[in-house]
Amino acid sequence: xxxxxxxxxxxxxxxxxxxxxxxxxxxxxxxxxxxxxxxxxxxxxxxxxxxxxxxxxxxxxxxxxxxxxxxxxxxxxxxxxxxxxxxxxxxxxxxxxxxxxxxxxxxxxxxxxxxxxxxxxxxxxxxxxxxxxxxxxxxxxxxxxxxxxxxxxxxxxxxxxxxxxxxxxxxxxxxxxxxxxxxxxxxxxxxxxxxxxxxxxxxxxxxxxxxxxxxxxxxxxxxxxxxxxxxxxxxxxxxxxxxxxxxxxxxxxxxxxxxxxxxxxxxxxx
Amino acid sequence: xxxxxxxxxxxxxxxxxxxxxxxxxxxxxxxxxxxxxxxxxxxxxxxxxxxxxxxxxxxxxxxxxxxxxxxxxxxxxxxxxxxxxxxxxxxxxxxxxxxxxxxxxxxxxxxxxxxxxxxxxxxxxxxxxxxxxxxxxxxxxxxxxxxxxxxxxxxxxxxxxxxxxxxxxxxxxxxxxxxxxxxxxxxxxxxxxxxxxxxxxxxxxxxxxxxxx
Numbered sequence: 001x002x003x004x005x006x007x008x009x010x011x012x013x014x015x016x017x018x019x020x021x022x023x024x025x026x027x028x029x030x031x032x033x034x035x036x037x038x039x040x041x042x043x044x045x046x047x048x049x050x051x052x053x054x055x056x057x058x059x060x061x062x063x064x065x066x067x068x069x070x071x072x073x074x075x076x077x078x079x080x081x082x083x084x085x086x087x088x089x090x091x092x093x094x095x096x097x098x099x100x101x102x103x104x105x106x107x108x109x110x111x112x113x114x115x116x117x118x119x120x121x122x123x124x125x126x127x128x129x130x131x132x133x134x135x136x137x138x139x140x141x142x143x144x145x146x147x148x149x150x151x152x153x154x155x156x157x158x159x160x161x162x163x164x165x166x167x168x169x170x171x172x173x174x175x176x177x178x179x180x181x182x183x184x185x186x187x188x189x190x191x192x193x194x195x196x197x198x199x200x201x202x203x204x205x206x207x208x209x210x211x212x213x214x215x216x217x218x219x220x221x222x223x224x225x226x227x228x229x230x231x232x233x234x235x236x237x238x239x240x241x242x243x244x245x246x247x248x249x250x251x252x253x254x255x256x257x258x259x260x261x262x263x264x265x266x267x268x269x270x
Numbered sequence: 271x272x273x274x275x276x277x278x279x280x281x282x283x284x285x286x287x288x289x290x291x292x293x294x295x296x297x298x299x300x301x302x303x304x305x306x307x308x309x310x311x312x313x314x315x316x317x318x319x320x321x322x323x324x325x326x327x328x329x330x331x332x333x334x335x336x337x338x339x340x341x342x343x344x345x346x347x348x349x350x351x352x353x354x355x356x357x358x359x360x361x362x363x364x365x366x367x368x369x370x371x372x373x374x375x376x377x378x379x380x381x382x383x384x385x386x387x388x389x390x391x392x393x394x395x396x397x398x399x400x401x402x403x404x405x406x407x408x409x410x411x412x413x414x415x416x417x418x419x420x421x422x423x424x425x426x427x428x429x430x431x432x433x434x435x436x437x438x439x440x441x442x443x444x445x446x447x448x449x450x451x452x453x454x455x456x457x458x459x460x461x462x463x464x465x466x467x468x469x470x471x472x473x474x475x476x477x478x479x480x481x482x483x
Contacts, residue, residue: 094316095320118316161475204311
């Protein structure tokens with residue numbers, strides 16, 4: 001019997017050690033994708049390519065996975081933090097107070113029961129949607145049935161101060177509470193659950209990305225990206241080559257950082 | 271041949287003048303160009319553009335982030351002054367460097383005045399460094415403008431990392447406390463002078479620094 005148990009036990013220990021190593025492994029620099037004259041604010045992956053919101057130039061830029069520019073779509077009004085699903089690219093227009101749905105070249109407006117004032121970010125998860133409503137200091141959230149609003153101007157937990165990005169996960173909503181210099185986590189009724197990043201003295205938490213194990217935040221004025229575990233413990237700080245980062249995204253295990261002033265995407269791996 | 275040249279010249283002159291005359295009759299809007307300092311954060315800069323768009327009568331506002339240049343049109347009959355535009359930019363929490371307007375009658379007005387060199391005795395010049403609260407490039411522009419606006423100040427440079435302002439000033443004309451008071455009036459706390467709560471609240475989001483206790 002012991003002859004069977006010993007190898008199984010050994011294998012179990014190895015798996016445990018491997019998974020521990022994997023979770024502690026830091027992100028390291030891989031490459032830089034130069035965007036020439038484009039200043040990226042938001043990014044998403046849509047139909048196999050990377051899409052960038054170039055707010056300064058009122059356009060969207062489409063890149064292939066190698067970083068080659070495939071297309072530039074002009075004529076948007078300050079496009080910001082994008083999101084997408086299989087069919088649709090969602091573009092919050094800060095200048096027009098609209099959410100544009102781009103579906104194979106066809107434009108339509110997202111129907112919202114309330115008015116926005118400078119939508120800075122959108123997140124789409126299954127049939128749920130959330131919008132960071134910058135000047136109204138709130139999040140508008142569609143739970144699949146109806147829109148609700150949460151957050152108000154302020155500094156206390158649950159309050160927001162110029163939110164710029166949002167992400168819906170299975171059970172929570174993460175908000176880049178930009179000028180409160182923190183990330184806030186809410187449940188899907190709008191109840192404040194958690195504050196992340198208050199001890200790091202961030203200066204404008206402008207963009208977030210949440211994976212199943214980590215929370216990534218762009219600390220805009222401090223030229224860095226902070227990476228936390230889901231409990232809010234700081235795991236890593238990245239600053240190499242960063243110049244006013246604004247958004248993040250993981251595509252096929254690589255972390256893409258929208259480097260606004262650097263006019264490029266910085267790519268990290270682990 | 272001589273007559274042909276004269277006729278063609280008159281015809282060409284007519285063609286050249288005609289569009290301009292049409293343009294003058296059709297264009298009833300003054301063209302404003304405002305140079306704004308310290309536009310580092312896109313969220314706030316686009317906000318300035320957006321808030322200007324919401325003002326009645328203002329059309330086609332655009333900000334060039336690289337140059338900090340904001341341009342817009344405004345109906346001529348409303349006689350919008352360059353001082354009013356500068357005030358509007360400042361009220362939104364930004365720092366106007368210059369305002370220029372091309373009126374429909376062809377006149378150009380500019381806020382930039384001739385710089386008069388002050389002759390200051392070397393012995394009266396004093397250097398000082400002191401703390402000024404702020405966050406970003408826009409804060410830097412506002413702080414330095416406030417300090418430079420005080421008569422007697424010759425140099426004002428604020429460092430975002432250390433939060434220190436380096437100033438040189440003519441001590442026979444002004445004292446450090448007066449410079450600090452002017453900076454606080456613009457919305458930024460120093461160790462000895464505090465900004466009014468209302469002024470602080472009117473700063474753009476990215477400039478909302480941690481208040482000095």
